[in-house]
Amino acid sequence: MDAGIRFRIIKDRIFLGAVILFSFMLLLPLLLILYYIVVNGIGVINWEFLTSLPRPMGEMGGGIINSMVGTLMLVIVASLFAIPPGVFAGIYLAENKTGKLVNTVRMCVEILQGIPSIVIGIIAYAWIVVTMGTFSALSGGVALAIMMLPVIVRSTEETMKLIPDTLREASLALGVPYSRTVLKVIVPAGVTGILTGVLLGIARIAGETAPLLFTAFGSPFMNTNIFKPVDSLPLLIFNYATSPYPHWHNLAWGASFVLVVFVLGINFFAKMVARRWKVQF
Amino acid sequence: MSVVSVEVASAAGVSETREDFRDACTAKRPGRPGSSMTSDSLFKTVLYASAVFMLLLLGGIFVTLAIDSVPAFKEIGFSFFTDTAWDPVFKKYGALVFLVGTLLTSFVALAVSVPFSLAIALFLGEYFKEGAFSVFLKSAVELLAGIPSVIYGFWALFVLVPLMQNIEMKLGVVPYGVGILTASLILAVMIIPYSASISSDVISLVPSDLKEAALSLGSTRFEMIKKVVFPYARSGIAAGTLLALGRAIGETMAVTMVIGNANRLPTSIFSPSNTMASIIANEFAEATETEYIACLIQVGLLLMVVTLIINVIGRCIINRMGVEH
Amino acid sequence: MESSVLTIEDFCAHFSGNQVVNDVSMNVEDKKVTALMGPSGCGKTTLLRCINRMHELIPGTGVSGTMKLHDDDLYSLNPIVVRKKIGMVFQRPNPFPTMSIYDNVIAGYTLNGIRIKRSEKDRIVEDALKKAALWNEVKERLHRKGSFLSGGQQQRLCIARALAMNPDIMLMDEPTSALDPKATAHIEELITALKKNVTILLVTHNIAQAGRVSDFTAFMYLGDLVEFGTTEKLFTVPEDKRTEEYLSGKFG
Numbered sequence: 001m002d003a004g005i006r007f008r009i010i011k012d013r014i015f016l017g018a019v020i021l022f023s024f025m026l027l028l029p030l031l032l033i034l035y036y037i038v039v040n041g042i043g044v045i046n047w048e049f050l051t052s053l054p055r056p057m058g059e060m061g062g063g064i065i066n067s068m069v070g071t072l073m074l075v076i077v078a079s080l081f082a083i084p085p086g087v088f089a090g091i092y093l094a095e096n097k098t099g100k101l102v103n104t105v106r107m108c109v110e111i112l113q114g115i116p117s118i119v120i121g122i123i124a125y126a127w128i129v130v131t132m133g134t135f136s137a138l139s140g141g142v143a144l145a146i147m148m149l150p151v152i153v154r155s156t157e158e159t160m161k162l163i164p165d166t167l168r169e170a171s172l173a174l175g176v177p178y179s180r181t182v183l184k185v186i187v188p189a190g191v192t193g194i195l196t197g198v199l200l201g202i203a204r205i206a207g208e209t210a211p212l213l214f215t216a217f218g219s220p221f222m223n224t225n226i227f228k229p230v231d232s233l234p235l236l237i238f239n240y241a242t243s244p245y246p247h248w249h250n251l252a253w254g255a256s257f258v259l260v261v262f263v264l265g266i267n268f269f270a271k272m273v274a275r276r277w278k279v280q281f
Numbered sequence: 282m283s284v285v286s287v288e289v290a291s292a293a294g295v296s297e298t299r300e301d302f303r304d305a306c307t308a309k310r311p312g313r314p315g316s317s318m319t320s321d322s323l324f325k326t327v328l329y330a331s332a333v334f335m336l337l338l339l340g341g342i343f344v345t346l347a348i349d350s351v352p353a354f355k356e357i358g359f360s361f362f363t364d365t366a367w368d369p370v371f372k373k374y375g376a377l378v379f380l381v382g383t384l385l386t387s388f389v390a391l392a393v394s395v396p397f398s399l400a401i402a403l404f405l406g407e408y409f410k411e412g413a414f415s416v417f418l419k420s421a422v423e424l425l426a427g428i429p430s431v432i433y434g435f436w437a438l439f440v441l442v443p444l445m446q447n448i449e450m451k452l453g454v455v456p457y458g459v460g461i462l463t464a465s466l467i468l469a470v471m472i473i474p475y476s477a478s479i480s481s482d483v484i485s486l487v488p489s490d491l492k493e494a495a496l497s498l499g500s501t502r503f504e505m506i507k508k509v510v511f512p513y514a515r516s517g518i519a520a521g522t523l524l525a526l527g528r529a530i531g532e533t534m535a536v537t538m539v540i541g542n543a544n545r546l547p548t549s550i551f552s553p554s555n556t557m558a559s560i561i562a563n564e565f566a567e568a569t570e571t572e573y574i575a576c577l578i579q580v581g582l583l584l585m586v587v588t589l590i591i592n593v594i595g596r597c598i599i600n601r602m603g604v605e606h
Numbered sequence: 607m608e609s610s611v612l613t614i615e616d617f618c619a620h621f622s623g624n625q626v627v628n629d630v631s632m633n634v635e636d637k638k639v640t641a642l643m644g645p646s647g648c649g650k651t652t653l654l655r656c657i658n659r660m661h662e663l664i665p666g667t668g669v670s671g672t673m674k675l676h677d678d679d680l681y682s683l684n685p686i687v688v689r690k691k692i693g694m695v696f697q698r699p700n701p702f703p704t705m706s707i708y709d710n711v712i713a714g715y716t717l718n719g720i721r722i723k724r725s726e727k728d729r730i731v732e733d734a735l736k737k738a739a740l741w742n743e744v745k746e747r748l749h750r751k752g753s754f755l756s757g758g759q760q761q762r763l764c765i766a767r768a769l770a771m772n773p774d775i776m777l778m779d780e781p782t783s784a785l786d787p788k789a790t791a792h793i794e795e796l797i798t799a800l801k802k803n804v805t806i807l808l809v810t811h812n813i814a815q816a817g818r819v820s821d822f823t824a825f826m827y828l829g830d831l832v833e834f835g836t837t838e839k840l841f842t843v844p845e846d847k848r849t850e851e852y853l854s855g856k857f858g
């Protein structure tokens with residue numbers, strides 16, 4: 001074996017080694033982040049933490065119940081605003097495959113997905129906070145809905161496109177009108193994909209902070225009124241982490257733990273749904 | 282002569298004769314053609330309206346940003362984009378610092394992330410397409426993508442920043458800890474999953490007969506990757522990288538928490554500074570006068586325009602690259 | 607002379623300007639199997655799909671001429687009504703994947719919002735499955751999904767689904783081309799048994815199949831109806847040279 005070939009083989013081995021090394025180096029920050037969250041967070045979590053309201057600054061104790069409720073509220077409001085238009089738009093794009101409008105809308109959705117979340121916060125502020133004259137869960141929900149829309153449109157469209165044409169033909173050949181064919185045959189065949197898209201959308205917005213900074217705004221009180229400001233887990237983490245009180249830093253770790261479990265849990269659940277409820281064609 | 286009814290039909294009590302067929306066409310009963318026509322057109326209208334809604338939404342976003350920035354533009358004009366002094370108390374609004382901060386952190390983050398995301402893309406798309414390692418790494422990447430950005434910032438604030446302070450002290454630099462480099466590093470970690478997953482998908486789709494052709498000519502795997510896989514997957518990898526860059530530019534929370542909130546141009550990679558996203562995050566909630574708010578909104582408009590430009594440029598590059606197939 | 611179920615007169619069809627079916631005229635006899643055969647691209651599938659107006663799903667198609675089902679002009683009626691009266695079986699079996707076997711058979715009714723009593727539904731399902739020679743194989747698992755059935759069973763399920771609607775005529779578009787030989791044989795047996803109950807118009811690219819199951823055969827080539835007659839006559843003493851060449855395998 002001459003030197004030229006040996007050199008090439010060595011290069012090959014080094015390259016493989018580099019690939020493996022760099023790939024696994026990524027695990028380092030991941031493990032560190034998870035480690036810190038778990039180690040620092042678990043110690044903070046107890047019954048009081050999960051069920052009581054925050055205490056004023058400097059005081060010990062306090063909990064995150066209002067933030068958890070707030071996150072839930074925001075997710076629900078956002079879903080209500082985003083799911084119907086998102087699913088219908090996705091169906092439209094999948095059913096009308098080409099055309100000027102279709103391509104324009106697709107480009108729109110792509111642009112919407114790329115808009116920085118803080119800018120969407122500004123929009124929700126301008127449209128709702130200014131009109132209402134107050135920060136509110138509604139404005140936060142609307143901001144999150146705008147962020148959720150592209151995810152839902154995309155995943156609905158992708159799901160619908162995978163459904164074979166023969167299904168549509170079978171239904172139409174039975175004399176079923178178009179609207180019923182779509183609603184009763186095609187959409188049910190794609191419901192798993194749509195549901196997965198919704199779940200992934202929820203996982204994405206549950207962890208968002210930027211659009212809430214001046215819409216939902218945050219609040220130390222328990223609030224179930226969507227026309228008033230509301231706190232959410234990510235907002236709380238931001239405020240506490242950047243505060244000067246070590247006690248609040250601890251609470252922030254605990255809240256981070258809860259948030260990460262929630263978000264990763266939904267992601268995992270979405271994957272289970274996709275696998276278990278797979279529709280065979 | 283009437284159509285002979287199938288026994289089934291008569292047994293079911295539904296009598297089907299030619300006359301019934303005619304009646305079905307003209308009778309006014311539930312389920313008649315007329316009602317299916319209206320439900321069809323209603324349905325089509327709903328679908329159409331939802332699609333148009335997307336257009337209106339995007340249009341509304343642009344229009345709002347533009348209109349609300351007008352007061353700022355009227356007062357200050359183009360110096361907004363070239364001035365480096367941002368001091369609302371003295372009514373000085375120059376956004377150049379933030380523009381530089383955004384571009385600097387994003388591109389440094391991109392540069393740092395590329396070797397890692399390429400490595401992962403090759404690992405998952407070429408070397409270890411299946412098996413325990415692949416599942417493990419894929420899950421790790423997905424986990425990373427799922428962690429909310431505020432938690433990245435939180436962790437960076439308490440782990441990266443002290444680490445950076447140590448390094449800075451050893452280097453003899455002012456140990457802020459926070460700054461452009463810290464922000465870029467945490468950004469890099471955050472954007473790796475995006476470019477890695479798209480690139481790995483594209484790489485795994487390179488047709489195996491092309492690869493086998495190279496290998497059968499005696500090339501090593503590394504050479505095959507260099508000469509066959511990368512050229513073929515070029516446009517996909519570029520698309521993934523572009524996506525990552527877009528996320529980096531718009532990323533707010535993690536950057537806000539570790540960039541140092543200093544409204545001056547960075548003099549070195551360790552300087553604290555601000556980005557367009559972070560200045561809005563820091564100051565918007567407390568801005569009170571209309572001019573101040575309008576200026577911040579204008580920063581938002583600038584941010585959105587920069588994101589769009591990068592996307593358009595990126596698309597052109599990708600289309601140019603992907604022309605072969 | 608038997609009565610005609612379907613009368614086609616001077617029928618033409620075109621896709622975006624290309625003429626695909628040229629001036630076809632034929633009568634489909636009641637309770638008989640009529641085969642439409644010819645090489646790829648001859649227009650047989652297009653003609654079939656024009657009968658229940660499925661071609662209208664593709665933009666850029668246009669037709670002229672008449673098609674009558676028992677003296678009713680199919681093109682003056684609402685397409686949905688037309689399709690309710692005509693059953694169609696496709697090349698690839700396409701049972702609805704989210705529905706059970708039972709629900710698949712009765713789908714023509716439920717999807718159209720037609721309300722029937724449960725006992726009548728049961729009877730319709732059982733009769734249709736029996737006619738499709740599938741009842742014994744699935745009667746124990748009617749409420750399980752249809753997608754785990756074999757290809758041949760799935761196709762029989764689709765036939766049952768069409769039969770349940772009590773159509774005047776069944777259109778079959780190459781129903782066995784996606785099936786293995788054993789399943790094909792079952793379906794051919796089924797077609798022969800079914801014609802007692804319903805008229806069948808069968809498109810096939812398999813000459814031997816046309817010879818085996820049909821009473822009448824139409825041979826199409828490049829959009830024209832070249833020859834039409836009883837299967838026995840067309841296969842033994844074809845009148846047109848092109849028919850003879852096709853039957854002897856000179857092209858196809």
